[in-house]
Amino acid sequence: MPLVVVGTVAYDTVTTEAGYRKESLGGSATYFAISSSFFTKVGIVAVVGNDFADDDKKLLDSYGINTTGLEIAEGKTFRWQAIYDPKNLNNRRTIDTQLNVFEDFSPKLSSSQRKSDYLFLGNIHPTLQLKVLEQMDSRPKTVGLDTMDLWIDNNREELTRTIGLVDILFMDDREVKLFTQENNVFKAAKTILAMGPRVIVVKKGEHGVLLFNESDIFAVPAFPITDVIDPTGAGDCFAGGFMGHLANTEDHSVVGLRKSAIAGTVMGSLAVEKFSTQKFISISNEDINERFRSIVTMSTFDPLDDHETLSTLNPNGIYLAGDLN
């Protein structure tokens, strides 16, 4: 299949200004896979416990996600619990993390997954990320990587080694500054570009993203969301839209990468409008392209009047995800 993601599948308990949701489907691989499924065929490599609900498995299937790499282990699925600061959604407090079956997870790629052209290493321990990369039959065309402050603080050496082997690095602005010990984001990006990746995507939440690609810098504004319900998974959905669109178009030109960054922005903005992954159940290609055009119009000073669209998986169809539910 064109795209494979390795990461977590979890049950998240979150409290936001909009409410409280107990043990709803989450995890980096879940969000990434659902988001990317709008653009390409995607396979998931992750582990869940034998408490993983049939309905959640069916939900993943309904998006056309290949779940042959979803291992079911004896025990409980990974659990995560957090509270978001109502005054500043960028601040969240993790209340509880139960690794459960994830504690002994050793990702194993199937023979078809080992041939994928596009690989995304979701936010897990950098040594696990490396293990996945090493299982590939040959170097994929493009490897993306996401990480977090925990690995930057505690596993800098392993993380640096893994980052040195990937093409596209996704980090938020606090992480790039923490990782490089550099307060200026432009200097920080330049430092990381010298470490291996050819593309850096700096996610800035409500301030959008900055895409660094050799000498090119592209700024994508955030889509204006007035009611953020649940920010969980926005970054993974961004990465899913980006990698999914790139795997679909295979357009690695400056414009192609820029367009993929907007695709990511669209998917991240959708993610936050409902709890868990619920927003995506009712999303059509037209919803995606409407938001794409809004973002282009918001950032192009002399607005385009054309009919440019993103390359979705089923360009002429209405997406059917959720029908199995």
Place this chain on the structure above:
Amino acid sequence: MPLVVVGTVAYDTVTTEAGYRKESLGGSATYFAISSSFFTKVGIVAVVGNDFADDDKKLLDSYGINTTGLEIAEGKTFRWQAIYDPKNLNNRRTIDTQLNVFEDFSPKLSSSQRKSDYLFLGNIHPTLQLKVLEQMDSRPKTVGLDTMDLWIDNNREELTRTIGLVDILFMDDREVKLFTQENNVFKAAKTILAMGPRVIVVKKGEHGVLLFNESDIFAVPAFPITDVIDPTGAGDCFAGGFMGHLANTEDHSVVGLRKSAIAGTVMGSLAVEKFSTQKFISISNEDINERFRSIVTMSTFDPLDDHETLSTLNPNGIYLAGDLN
């Protein structure tokens, strides 16, 4: 003259990561006037003490700024002293403020200034801002206003009244949230648009600006500056570029306002590259337009390949400011 600014002319003592500068020329009216002078004829209404240096007066003159409204009063010029947090330039600590002659300042517009089509009410007490507006012979075509947290906290009622009478409001993102008691910037802007102004410019420092104009939202990224020497005056230079370009073009269309927002971004980005207003001494139209095109390229996903330029005051000339120094 087309544009008049009322505000402060000051001697600033600042400490940044790049160094320390004692009592160099500053103040909202100074920065605004110098920035706007690249686009239009501008007059200044402010007060200084009899310690105001001849060289500083000559510097203003060298930019073609009309200084007939610069009152010289018995006493000392306004002094301000601040230290910028080297880890986060958005945080600065004011060490000392000496109002001096500014304490009894009652702005008086000359008869030619009262006829100006464009008026900018720099960051001073909202009642003083109102007094200036009331002196105009007729309602100017466009009135811009800047303010700060001090007036929002202590003079909300007067500020709200003055804001209700202006066309373009300039605030940073913390100020719009403080003023509206709303954590979402898009909701906050909508609230303010209902209070009178037809345009809101939300300044976000390294994250650029958001321009709200009825139903249009435009995001301008910050120009990538890797070495910020002194952030003082960046907001005033932004407003000066915006209002100056607008006064020059008189283009109030969506595209015209958007272009003025980029003009402002260009001027704000120049301001921070040297202490005080020093950067502008050596700036040409071509420097301005090069940065304009960079910003357009950074934010347009399919980069423009045209030769669009900003409307500077002397489109075919090299700017001569600083020659008198």
